[in-house]
Amino acid sequence: DQQVKQNSPSLSVQEGRISILNCDYTNSMFDYFLWYKKYPAEGPTFLISISSIKDKNEDGRFTVFLNKSAKHLSLHIVPSQPGDSAVYFCAAVEQNTGFQKLVFGTGTRLLVSP
């Protein structure tokens, strides 16, 4: 039972354009969400997060939007750069578990072409 879903396995975008990566979840107890980026042969690195009390969080070129009623979040990268090419994982957590367990989606491979 996949509680966090990333339905697009891959996304191709041109440099300078916007990349939008989507994530859906089913567990209404999730109240904190994170995005991780992963390059081949490396571990995931934290990008940006958002609490369920917010609907938007911005950090430089990265913005995460949360729609609680739709159980949907998205990561926007503007402008996209070739170095952003990686696999992006959405993760969710129940805060009352002390952030002990991250539930990840299956990832979206982003390719940004020059």
Next chain:
Amino acid sequence: KAGVTQTPRYLIKTRGQQVTLSCSPISGHRSVSWYQQTPGQGLQFLFEYFSETQRNKGNFPGRFSGRQFSNSRSEMNVSTLELGDSALYLCASKEQGNTEAFFGQGTRLTVV
């Protein structure tokens, strides 16, 4: 600060054998989690340790076990290896109460 260190980076084992993977967390981080990454399945939570105690466990068979030492280093053991255990095993550490988990580079296990 040094990052999360996992050893070995690569491992090839035969079905039926057992394997032990090691993880050294970032200095000061007492929480260590383990994840399995396989194609199409994303990262699946295995277990989490804090102060030498397992606090949370994922839906994996009992062949998967772990432990944490007093210096917060952690080991993960898989017994009676199966072909389906071939995966990238990732360890993550974090400070208690913080949201961000820092991952190591992982151990690529291949079972033949």
